[in-house]
Amino acid sequence: MNIYVIKPHTKEIQITEFDGQITSIYTYFDSLLVDTSTILQDHIIYTNAQHTDENMFFIGEQIFIGDALILGLNGFEETDITIKQDELQSLISYDVNDFYKQAMRPILDFEININDTFSVKDDDEAMQINFEWVIYTFNKADKKTQHYFLDEMKKACTDKENSNRYFQKMAQLAVNAAKYQ
Secondary structure, three states: OEEEEEEOOOOEEEEEEOOOOHHHHHHHHOOOOEEEEOOOOOEEEEEEOOOOOOOEEEEOOEEEEOOEEEEEEEOOEEEOOOOOHHHHHHHEEOOOOHHHHHHOHHHHHOOOOOOOEEEEEEOOEEEEEEHHHHHHHHHOOOHHHHHHHHHHHHHHOOOHHHHHHHHHHHHHHHHHHHOOO
């Protein structure tokens, strides 16, 4: 089947043949930890969940780290890609701002999966929030709030456990602040 490979370090989208075997995806990323995203209608995006690559890009407003494989998706069956390459290219941005680069640092340093979730409370209701949502939310904040986020992050994120606690704390602050807007 035909798939796309996005290579952010060269800013290329390549069409390649794929044998359809899940083991081939693990082999491509040299990892058993693979993330999936269905942000593109009728497609699935695979990336390495062990983020060691500093090359990032966006598809729409969702950030991806390192190479990505895009396969077509018909129900639960992987198929040939159907999105046109120029249409896909128009959805991709390799322009990752400084805030994102700095906020992603603990995620890269401690190999945190940006899609891992943690619980926060909205009134008495538990919500599942992921690391990517926290960074996206603070990226939308004013410069003073962004500086606070990054300064406190540098102090708190000394290991994976502290990084997890910090992002959970910031997620709770963002959820609380959203009530008053």
